[in-house]
Amino acid sequence: MTSRRSFLQAASVTTVAAATGAPLIARAQAPISLRFSSSMLADENAAHYVWYRSFETALKASTGDRFKIDYFPNNQLGKEADVVQQVKVGSIDMMVTGSSIFATVAPEIGMLDLGYLFDSYAHAGRALDGAAGKQLDEILNKRSGCSVLTWASHFGARSVYTKAPVKSLADVKGVKLRVLPTPAFIETFKVMGAIPTPIPFGELYMAAQTGVVDGFEHDAATVLASKLNEVVKSCWVTEHLFSPMVVVIGKRGMSKIPADLKPAFMKAVADATTQQRAIANQKSAAAVDELKAKGMTFFPMAAAERASVRAEMQKSLWSGFAKQYPATAPLFTAIDAARGQA
Missing domain, CATH: 3.40.190.170 (Bacterial extracellular solute-binding protein, family 7)
Structure with a gap:
């Protein structure tokens, strides 16, 4: 009787496994x-x-x-x-x-x-x-x-790409730059003195080519991949956004x-x-090396100007953001503390 019961139980397990199309251990x-x-x-x-x-x-x-x-x-x-x-x-x-x-x-x-x-x-x-x-x-x-x-x-970081050379904050004043349509991007370039102009990325090549904008901000790899170096020839290495x-x-x-x-x-x-x-x-x-080989000229942002813009950003935009979203106040402090670490 025991032998028959064991046989039936084994047969039942085999039948279930066969019905599912895979052994139970494999399904597990x-x-x-x-x-x-x-x-x-x-x-x-x-x-x-x-x-x-x-x-x-x-x-x-x-x-x-x-x-x-x-x-x-x-x-x-x-x-x-x-x-x-x-x-x-x-x-x-x-x-x-x-x-x-x-x-x-x-x-x-x-x-x-x-x-x-x-x-x-x-x-x-x-x-x-x-x-x-x-x-x-x-x-x-x-x-x-x-x-x-x-x-x-x-x-890569995002920097400023323009038709005419821009080498300083004085040069960028009044320059129409395509930016992403977000308050953070728009306000950043207002602080720098440019004229931020939100335009969809798909329209950027034509906008730069026809003079709707004088340039844009982006990373080198995207500039290269999208052949935007055909419509601008100068990069001001602001590295404003990582x-x-x-x-x-x-x-x-x-x-x-x-x-x-x-x-x-x-x-x-x-x-x-x-x-x-x-x-x-x-x-x-x-990407930077390839853009240079294709005729792009790169001008580093002066350290003193970078420090000046960052201080202005901290005073106006960062503090305003922290007031609007109080949970971020200690995060700005933590990010600043990580700035000089090795």
């Missing part, structure tokens, strides 16, 4: 699938993709086939504003983007778009790996349930990661960021 180890969105192309010259590839490699090395990262580049899952909402509700697990878009969810994150906040991407990394980044993550988590996995780098790249995961996405795999997952995130930041520095330098 099915990979954890995470949907990951990006607005950029899947290209080695895209900052998003470089981070993703580093992350995927590091994660596979430490966890084998336990994770399956489905990467959707080039806005395949929708515009960034829509993807933010989908990450919040859990239909998309992760996204990599510029920090600006998350200011729509947590306005405090908008502080990262204020001009001259950071001196370099190394400075930004120190601050955002520390107290400032942790506090912004907590704010975002309380507002949306989303978590910042890491802060990485774009391919815009952070951010990788965010939703509450549902985070809940998919088992406790025993979370340390390996987070280490893969950290390793990917270390690699991506180094590659970003190389890509930025290479």
Whole structure:
């Protein structure tokens, strides 16, 4: 009787496994699938993709086939504003983007778009790996349930590109510059004496070519990739913005990661960021070299003028932002403290 019962139980397990199309042990180890969105192309010259590839490699090395990262580049899952909402509700697990878009969810994150906040991407990394980044993550988590996995780098700081040479604050006065249509960008260039002119990026080439604007602000890699060097020939190296790249995961996405795999997952995130930041520095330098080879002239911003503009920004824009969003006041202090660290 016992032998017959054991036989029937074994047969029942085999039947269930066959019906599902996979052995039970295999189904128990099915990979954890995470949907990951990006607005950029899947290209080695895209900052998003470089981070993703580093992350995927590091994660596979430490966890084998336990994770399956489905990467959707080039806005395949929708515009960034829509993807933010989908990450919040859990239909998309992760996204990599510029920090600006998350200011729509947590306005405090908008502080990262204020001009001259950071001196370099190394400075930004120190601050955002520390107290400032942790506090912004907590704010975002309380507002949306989303978590910042890491802060990485774009391919270079943003500087001023113009048709006629601009070498100083005196030269930039009255110059019409295309800027992003956000208060932080507009106010930054008002402080510098330029005439900020919001124009969609897709219209920028024609606007510069026809004289609607005298120039624009952007990073060297984008100038090169978009062939904007055909319509401007001069760069004033203001490095006014070291815009952070951010990788965010939703509450549902985070809940998919088992406790025993979370340390390996987070280490893969950290390793990917270390690699991506180094590659970003190389890509930025290479883009500048190529623009020089194509005839672009670069004029460094004088240290005294940079210090003067930063002091004015701190007095007018940063303090005003901190009053509007009091939680950011200690973050400005923490970022400033990270400025001189090695």
